[in-house]
Every structure is written in structure tokens, then in C-alpha cells.
Amino acid sequence: MKLYNTANRQKEEFIPLVEGRAGIYVxxxxxxxxxHIGHARSAIVFDVLVRYFRARGISVTYVRNFTDVDDKIINRANELGKDTATLAQEYIDSFYEDMKALYVMKPDMEPRATEFIGNMIEMIQVLIDKGFAYEVDGDVFYAVEKLEDYGRLSGRKLDEMKAGSRIEINEKKRHPMDFTLWKPSKPGEPMWESPWGNGRPGWHMECSVMSNHFLGGTFDIHGGGQDLLFPHHENERAQSKAATGGEFARYWVHNGFLTVESEKMSKSLGNFIFIKDALRDYHPEVLRFFLQSKQYRSPLDFSRKDVLDCQSGLIRIYRTLQRAEQFTGPNKNNYSSRIQGLIAGEHKNEFLNRFINYMDDDLNAAGVTGLIFDKIKDLNRMLDDAGTNPSEGSINQLKEEIDAFYRAGAVLGIMNSDPSDFISRMEKPSDINESEIEELIKQRKEARAQKEWAKADEIRNRLKEMGIVLEDKEGVTKWRKDI
RNA sequence: GGCGGCAUAGCCAAGUGGCUAAGGCAGCGGUCUGCAAAACCGUUAUUCCCCAGUUCAAAUCUGGGUGCCGCCUCCA
Known part of the structure; x- marks a missing residue:
């Protein structure tokens, strides 16, 4: 499999440290x-990467942290008059709710920064002892000039950055780019005892410590949003390499950003979309399908029109799956719950092999989308041909194709729903009088029996104006919300 | 100012040296239907931002230009 490694600005064959295993820190x-939905994209990107590895038979250790001590948390807690631990826990719970709704699997480890303060103090002490860090009046800074290739990851050079104007002047620092490992807390702020006085760690420490704790000083993949590349990941790497002597992450995977109606999400524009908001407007699978409609490194614009276009496509997929059930029966495999090895090895099924080819190319989910719709067209043709009295051979073939389709869906985290449930959820009218509809359909049926087509059509048009579409099939009239 | 990315049909989006430039959405024509809906079939880019070059051959490589975006400060 090829992965784009940000550290080297190119796609590289992924060769894990230990064959058949992968350690991932995000x-x-x-x-x-x-x-917000940007967090959702990131979570989904790495969820799919982990699902894919597992489906291919690789044993994954997936670690994703929570930053539960930080200036923003302290500020927010002060605003709301809560203590930081309570506030953090509330939003951790909220995050779990969102991830569950989006079918994002839980990582194997979810360490919190506050659980590792002791380890952070130890690592800071190691850095001081090794001469990579220095203490000034209770602050501890990392000396960027001490690391030979500081800036290598993000493609920056120290002397170029020195020329930048936006670096805050801090007289305590030996070099303007030196960054905080430990800082004193103000009264009322969370604090921990340390050899440098009561205080708290700098932001980057936690990831160095927790990745080292669970995955070691050298591990396979480190992921995160593109914005974290600098300074966060650069600094993590610097600390870890200096402290552990390991390579740190061997592959760096960064997901692209999300915009909303072509604008960056920001407080000032007031265009933040929380996952909870998005879930009110769209089915979770629509969101997942949409968030994977473009290559994960590219920017993606969350526009209402584009999401709804995706929704139309997903409805078509589910309609086909629903159609197929009359021959295959309902899909009860629940492949998501047994993803390990789900599509390992070579396959007789052409669709799965092509799926793997796309996914092996740096998770080309957009390419996969094309493949999926090709398959949908195929399946519909098979269903058309099968008619009402299909041969055993064609049913078996249909079953095989549907099975392959659901396996691929499990890797992408879609096709989790029962087709009829999904469609009815899409089509369910919220503010419509059902008995009135049934009555109108009955009247239309009578009119049609009398071949009073004008009257029948008038009734159908009336329903159409109410947002109801009719489908006559085999003598039965079904209705649904116009979507 | 520094670093990086992107520009493919009405919209979204694959494809990064070579058969007729995937796919979705929207539109149009047809099959089916009393008419529709759904589904299927066909159709919608002689061309991939512009210019120059390399090559037998480029959307794909090189150089230049234009436009858009991200990071360099907390940020997924």
C-alpha cells in the first residue's frame, strides 16, 4: 500500500516496523x-485507514488522545464557572456521542493529557539532562537549535523563520522559536508539582509522551489535521527524537481542511458547523459518504448543495440494495463488527480487487466512489435481467456481488443501515397527514379503475404539491416523500 | 516575506506520459408505464486555466504567466 508521507512530500510504499502490524497515533x-465537522472528517479519515488496515489483515494499535488541559479549556471553564475537569469530561462525552453516531470505531487507546503529567515531567527532565531544554524562572523551553534537523518535517529552516514577523518576542527564550515544555500556572488554574515549580505542560508534550508510552520511540504512523504540521508535529518530533533517541513517526499522514460554503470555519464568520448540527440536517451515512467523496488530503467544501447531491447518490445505492433483497434476503453480516481480515488476500471478485487497488493508492476513496456506482449499475442490470423468475446461477452471482459490496461498505463505514430503514428515514414526512394521503390514494385508485385518467392525475399532482410522490408497481401504489 | 497545495463538463470529482478523459448530481432523448415514479439504455468536455518547450506521443513532464486556497499564531 502507498501512503503519502508528509515528511517526504511523496507517496511511499507503507512498510511497517513489524510485518503485519501497524502502530498509529492520531x-x-x-x-x-x-x-465540528472538520473534526469529523479527520476522525473518519483515520477510521477508514484503520478499518482498511484491519480488513487487509494487519493488526493495528490505534491511539488517539484527548487534550484535556490547555488555555482554551481554562478560559471556557472560567466563562462558564465550571472547573476544567468537569468541562473537559462534558465535551469528551459529547465527542463520543458524535463519533458513535458517525460509526467511527473507538481507538484502542484514548489517553488524556492529564493522565500522563508524571511521564511528561520525566521526559522534560530527560531533555534538560541531555541539554535540549533549559529552565528559566519556572518556565522550561526546548532549544530548537540543539536538534540538527529541526524544521525537517514541515520543510522550514530556522533562519527563515527568524525572519518572520509574527513570532512573539519572549525575553526568556534563547531563540525566538524555542517552545514551551512547562509553564507556571496562575492561581486558580490547574497545576501539578514539578522540579520547576507548580505548573502545567506545554501543548506538544502530551503527544510525545503518550505515543512513546503506547507505541515506543519509533512507530509507524502519526496522523492529524494539516494545520498541526507546524508547529505541533514539528515540535513533538523534536522533543521525542531528542528524548528517546528513536525515529519517532516513520510516516506522517495529514488530512486536508474543510471549508463551509467556500469559507474557512471561524468564530468571526460564525459559520462553525458542529457535528450535532450536521446530524440534525443529514443522515450520518450521508455525512460519511460526503466526507469521503474527495481524496483525504484535498480541501473539501461542505456546501449544502454538494452534500445533498451526495445524498441523492446514496439513496440510489440503497434503493438498489433494497431491490436486491427480494432475491438475496436481508444482509445480516454486520461486517463492521468483524472487520479484521475481512478482505485480506487476493479475491476472485473483481470488484473487491479493484477496490483494494484504489485503497492501496493512498486511500483513493473518490476513485472508489466511481467503482461503487459502476457496481450499482451492474447490480441493477442483473436485477432487471433476473425479473421475477431468476435462475439459481444468477441469484448466486447476485449474492456474491452484494456480499462484496457490503464488505467494501464496512471498510468505508457506510452501508451500515437496513436499506428499507435508510430509505424510509430519508422519505419519512415530518409534517404530513398520513390518513389524508391514504384517502387521496384510494380516490385515485377508484378513478384509475374507471379509467378517469384526468382525475387520477389531478390527485397525483395534488399529492406532488404536498411533497408526496407515488409509485405504481404491480397493482400496488406506494407513496413516499419527494426527495 | 517564507513554505506548501490546487486549477478537469452547469455543479462535485477520479485520472499524473499512450486504447474512445472514470463516476456522482443536474439536464435532455429513449425503454417501461394509461400518464408518471423508480430502474435501465443513450446523450451532455475533439478536450483538461493560459503561453512556450521536451517527446513518436502530455490533462499528465519542464519553464513562464494568471487565478484560488492553506500553513507560518490557538486550530482537525
């Missing part, structure tokens, strides 16, 4: 507010 959220 920067999670800072819990000072509900999570």
Missing part, C-alpha cells in the same frame, strides 16, 4: 467545545 481533539 492527534485528537482539545475538549473545550462540541466537535
Amino acid at each position: 492527534c485528537g481533539v482539545t475538549v473545550y467545545d462540541h466537535s
Whole structure:
């Protein structure tokens, strides 16, 4: 499999440290507010990466942290008059709710920064002892000039950055780019005892410590949003390499950003979309399908029109799956719950092999989308041909194709729903009088029996105006919400 | 100012040296239907932002230009 390694700005064959295993650390959220759809994209990207590895038979250790101590949390807690631990826990719970709704699997480890303060103090002490860090009046800073290749990951050079104007002047620092490992807390702020006085760790420490704790000083993949590349990941790497002597992450995977109606999400524009908001407007699978409609590294614009276009496509997929059930029966495999090895090895099924080819190419989910719709067209043709009295051979073939389809769906985290449930959820009218509809359909049926087509059509048009579409099939009239 | 990315049909989006430039949505024509809906079939880019170059051959490589975006400060 090829993965784009940000560290080397190119796609590289992924060769794990230990064959058949992969250690993955992903920067999670800072819990000072509900999570937004950008967090959802990131979570889904790495969820799919982990699902894919597992489906291919690789044993994955997946670690994703919570940052539960930080200035933003402290500020928010002060605003709301709560203590930081309570606030953090509330938003952790909120995050879990959102992830569950989006079918994002739980990582194997979800360490919180506050659980590892002791280890952070130890690592800081190691850095001081090794000469990579220095203490000034209770602050401890990392000396960037001490690490030979500081800036290598993000493609920056120290002297170029020195020329930048936005670096805050801090007289205590030996070099303007030196960053905080430990800082004193103000009264009322969370604090821990340390050799440098009561205080708290700098932001980057937690990821160095927790990745080292669970995965070691050298591990396979480190992931996160593109914005974290600098300074966060650069600094993590610097600390870890200096402290552990390991390589730190061997592959760096960064997901692209999300915009909303072509604008960056920001407080000032007031265009933050929380996952909870999005879930009110769209089915979770629509969101997942949409968030994977473009290659994970590219920017993606969350526009209402584009999401609804995706929804139309997903409805078509589910209609086909629903159609197929008359021959295959309902899908009860629940492949998501047994993803390990689900599509390992070579396959007789052409669709799965092509799926694997796309996914092996840096998770080309957009390419996979094309493949999925090709398959949908195929399946519909098979269903058309099968008619009402299909041969045993064609049913078996249909079953095989549907099975392959659900396996791929499990890797992407879609096709989790029962087709009829999904469709009825899409089509369910919220504010419509059902008995009135049934009555009108009855009247239309009578009119049609009398071949009073004008009257029948008038009734159908009336329903159409109410947002109800009719489908006559085999003498039975079904109705649904116009979507 | 520094670093990086992107530009493919009405919209979204694959494809990064070579058969007729995937796929979705929207539109149009047809099959089916009393008419529709759904589904299927066909159709919608002689061309991939512009210019120059390399090559037998480029959307794909090189150089230049234009436009858009991200990071460099907390950020997924």
C-alpha cells in the first residue's frame, strides 16, 4: 500500500516496523467545545485507514488522545464557572456521542493529557539532562537549535523563520522559536508539582509522551489535521527524537481542511458547523459518504448543495440494495463488527480487487466512489435481467456481488443501515397527514379503475404539491416523500 | 516575506506520459408505464486555466504567466 508521507512530500510504499502490524497515533481533539465537522472528517479519515488496515489483515494499535488541559479549556471553564475537569469530561462525552453516531470505531487507546503529567515531567527532565531544554524562572523551553534537523518535517529552516514577523518576542527564550515544555500556572488554574515549580505542560508534550508510552520511540504512523504540521508535529518530533533517541513517526499522514460554503470555519464568520448540527440536517451515512467523496488530503467544501447531491447518490445505492433483497434476503453480516481480515488476500471478485487497488493508492476513496456506482449499475442490470423468475446461477452471482459490496461498505463505514430503514428515514414526512394521503390514494385508485385518467392525475399532482410522490408497481401504489 | 497545495463538463470529482478523459448530481432523448415514479439504455468536455518547450506521443513532464486556497499564531 502507498501512503503519502508528509515528511517526504511523496507517496511511499507503507512498510511497517513489524510485518503485519501497524502502530498509529492520531492527534485528537482539545475538549473545550462540541466537535465540528472538520473534526469529523479527520476522525473518519483515520477510521477508514484503520478499518482498511484491519480488513487487509494487519493488526493495528490505534491511539488517539484527548487534550484535556490547555488555555482554551481554562478560559471556557472560567466563562462558564465550571472547573476544567468537569468541562473537559462534558465535551469528551459529547465527542463520543458524535463519533458513535458517525460509526467511527473507538481507538484502542484514548489517553488524556492529564493522565500522563508524571511521564511528561520525566521526559522534560530527560531533555534538560541531555541539554535540549533549559529552565528559566519556572518556565522550561526546548532549544530548537540543539536538534540538527529541526524544521525537517514541515520543510522550514530556522533562519527563515527568524525572519518572520509574527513570532512573539519572549525575553526568556534563547531563540525566538524555542517552545514551551512547562509553564507556571496562575492561581486558580490547574497545576501539578514539578522540579520547576507548580505548573502545567506545554501543548506538544502530551503527544510525545503518550505515543512513546503506547507505541515506543519509533512507530509507524502519526496522523492529524494539516494545520498541526507546524508547529505541533514539528515540535513533538523534536522533543521525542531528542528524548528517546528513536525515529519517532516513520510516516506522517495529514488530512486536508474543510471549508463551509467556500469559507474557512471561524468564530468571526460564525459559520462553525458542529457535528450535532450536521446530524440534525443529514443522515450520518450521508455525512460519511460526503466526507469521503474527495481524496483525504484535498480541501473539501461542505456546501449544502454538494452534500445533498451526495445524498441523492446514496439513496440510489440503497434503493438498489433494497431491490436486491427480494432475491438475496436481508444482509445480516454486520461486517463492521468483524472487520479484521475481512478482505485480506487476493479475491476472485473483481470488484473487491479493484477496490483494494484504489485503497492501496493512498486511500483513493473518490476513485472508489466511481467503482461503487459502476457496481450499482451492474447490480441493477442483473436485477432487471433476473425479473421475477431468476435462475439459481444468477441469484448466486447476485449474492456474491452484494456480499462484496457490503464488505467494501464496512471498510468505508457506510452501508451500515437496513436499506428499507435508510430509505424510509430519508422519505419519512415530518409534517404530513398520513390518513389524508391514504384517502387521496384510494380516490385515485377508484378513478384509475374507471379509467378517469384526468382525475387520477389531478390527485397525483395534488399529492406532488404536498411533497408526496407515488409509485405504481404491480397493482400496488406506494407513496413516499419527494426527495 | 517564507513554505506548501490546487486549477478537469452547469455543479462535485477520479485520472499524473499512450486504447474512445472514470463516476456522482443536474439536464435532455429513449425503454417501461394509461400518464408518471423508480430502474435501465443513450446523450451532455475533439478536450483538461493560459503561453512556450521536451517527446513518436502530455490533462499528465519542464519553464513562464494568471487565478484560488492553506500553513507560518490557538486550530482537525
